[in-house]
Amino acid sequence: MKTYIKTALLCSLLPFHMWAQEGVTNAFEDLQRTGVVAEESSVMRDFASPSEVATLLKSLPASGYFCFAEDRMHDIRVYDSIPRRWLQKDPSLRNVVSDNASPGEFFTWQIGVYAPSENIDDVIVLFDDFVNEKGQRIKKENITCFNQEGVGADGKKFSKKLQVAKGTVKPLWCGVQLPTNASGVYTGKAIVRNAAGKESPVMIQLKVSGEALPNNGTNEGWRKSRLSWLNSTIGRANTPTAPYTNLSVEKTKINYLGGYLELGSSGLPKAIVTKYDRSNQLNDNSINNVLAQQMNFVIETNNGVQQLKGSAPRFIRKEGGMVVWESKASNKDFAVTYTGKMEFDGFVNYQIEVEAKQNVEVKDIRLEVPYTDYASQFIMGMGLQGGTRKGKTLDWKWNTEKHQDKIWMGNVNAGLNFVFKGDNYNRPLVNIYYSKGKLNLPSSWGNENKGGVKVTDTADNVLLTAYCGARTMTKGQREKFNFEMLITPVKPLDMAT
Structure with missing residues (x-):
């Protein structure tokens, strides 16, 4: 039986009235209509056949594992199968995210790490600065992988190494805070590294244009910018809220x-x-x-x-x-x-x-x-x-x-x-x-x-x-x-x- 990813931020990432988008499931409206979430038709549930996977394995990278880049619109929901859409891409583009973004947006994307033949231990994700054609930089300190680091429920920063079990896909959600004055095409790199030091790169290309988004894009759930809230420290200060007074x-x-x-x-x-x-x-x-x-x-x-x-x-x-x-x-x-x-x-x-x-x-x-x-x-x-x-x-x-x-x-x-x-x-x-x-x-x-x-x-x-x-x-x-x-x-x- 396939194991499904439980989306912790389902309630906040999918607002009740979502603008119509191809391939996006509004779970709340599905439940209201039918009592179930209708996502069986998603392209992310069209899985590669055993023969297609066998063909893929003939091109196993030197790292011994695959890293598939995926955009924010196609949530990786299944651990034990590979979406066919990944194999339909040109091999040179399987590790590339290319998307449009807006100034001021907290932009998110995914990396699907596939371990075909053995467990992958102590996985970490490293980032390079994002640079546009003008030489303007977004420092790597503004880029994160939510799986490996952030702010915990206790309000304290944490970091950890990740494991990927043999035969499974592990989705890694990443995000970058774009400046409000950003413009042009930014190019950057995420590097996935295992315990043995073997690396697999993922390229990110963002075409940034238009007006700056308010609230980092969190007003629109489909952007999944609200993932940044996982690292929020709002409300952590030990100061009373009205009508309470100081102890x-x-x-x-x-x-x-x-x-x-x-x-x-x-x-x-x-x-x-x-x-x-x-x-x-x-x-x-x-x-x-x-x-x-x-x-x-x-x-x-x-x-x-x-x-x-x-x-x-x-x-x-x-x-x-x-x-x-x-x-x-x-x-x-x-x-x-x-x-x-x-x-x-x-x-x-x-x-x-x-x-x-x-x-x-x-x-x-x-x-x-x-x-x-x-x-x-x-x-x-x-x-x-x-x-x-x-x-x-x-x-x-x-x-x-x-x-x-x-x-x-x-x-x-x-x-x-x-x-x-x-x-x-x-x-x-x-x-x-x-x-x-x-x-x-x-x-x-x-x-x-x-x-x-x-x-x-x-x-x-x-x-x-x-x-x-x-x-x-x-x-x-x-x-x-x-x-x-x-x-x-x-x-x-x-x-x-």
């Missing part, structure tokens, strides 16, 4: 727009207060305590609850949009590192790493969150339909067949939403697609489905407990008990709308 720190208290979070000695919150009235408007006279007592992270063995000694939380980063702190605690059996991060909208992320100093039998490791009665009037998640908490019980166990890893409990103007995660967390797909991208069971909280979450009433509070159950930890073993916590409400209600 401020007073000793162990972190103030944000909706109230404050105060850290206890372990680095976990000992107080969370919101300042919203019952209409979800900010009011300094409204003091809503979410926690009845300090949150606790408990390690219990057959010898009882472990007593750990450590240092007070230390702030390691203070910015208007984000504050980060760390604390550590240990005893003869365990070392625990707490790393917390709070953002300007009340989002809090905790990473708690537990390391065993020796082989030890663990009875349970758990997070205890004592809510006030006021901040536990309503509950939703982990199988519970949203509504009042009174009369409802929660005794939930991990089961990745169900999309359940979140629990919210609170009142209209004070609450917490939790997401429990492990070090192997990947955001799952949703609704009918969940079966194609399920939650990963965290080895920490999940513990082979022994873990879960309980909500119980006590004499003093309403206690939410996330636990992992019994386990054996060997010397040097580390487990990460990570969780996200969002303080609600997220922002004041806009009464004007």
Whole structure:
């Protein structure tokens, strides 16, 4: 069965109303009409026959692999077959992209790397400057291959070497930022190189003319200039957006727009207060305590609850949009590192790493969150339909067949939403697609489905407990008990709308 490339930017690259173009499929309109994407008639799905491929292999380059240049209008969608259109070209033109472009455009193209007889390891793509007939240059720093370099989801730059499996085609998407005053015919070269240093060149010829395009051409989806957004850092600055205000720190208290979070000695919150009235408007006279007592992270063995000694939380980063702190605690059996991060909208992320100093039998490791009665009037998640908490019980166990890893409990103007995660967390797909991208069971909280979450009433509070159950930890073993916590409400209600 053929393997199809999943186009990550489908939603942004193909706008709902695309200008009619020969050979271009508008996936949204196809789905609206028929419920399927009609691309079977694409020339990129007219594959070369075995005899045609055999003829091609007689002209195998010295590099031991082929590089086929392809324009942006013909997406390489299949890995295990060669489009016939590549073989129908004159051999001298198979590695040439020749196209029209506009000044200011972020121009994109593809390179299809075909490995006919063996794996190709450590593939990299190098670029020369693009030069026009006037000698004007586009520096190679303005040219990129998205597969091998860019800006990751964490906002940090990355680079990597690529692999092409035997018998497959790997599409490499490339792009160049054209100056707004560019004109003439620019010629450049991309060089594909493998681990052995064997190279295969691809020539690019761009005839640049006309008016400069606004927004680098991203207004028109067919240009695929929006691929440049993959490397965007917009929104990465740690500055609040309206109506949020800068975070401020007073000793162990972190103030944000909706109230404050105060850290206890372990680095976990000992107080969370919101300042919203019952209409979800900010009011300094409204003091809503979410926690009845300090949150606790408990390690219990057959010898009882472990007593750990450590240092007070230390702030390691203070910015208007984000504050980060760390604390550590240990005893003869365990070392625990707490790393917390709070953002300007009340989002809090905790990473708690537990390391065993020796082989030890663990009875349970758990997070205890004592809510006030006021901040536990309503509950939703982990199988519970949203509504009042009174009369409802929660005794939930991990089961990745169900999309359940979140629990919210609170009142209209004070609450917490939790997401429990492990070090192997990947955001799952949703609704009918969940079966194609399920939650990963965290080895920490999940513990082979022994873990879960309980909500119980006590004499003093309403206690939410996330636990992992019994386990054996060997010397040097580390487990990460990570969780996200969002303080609600997220922002004041806009009464004007």
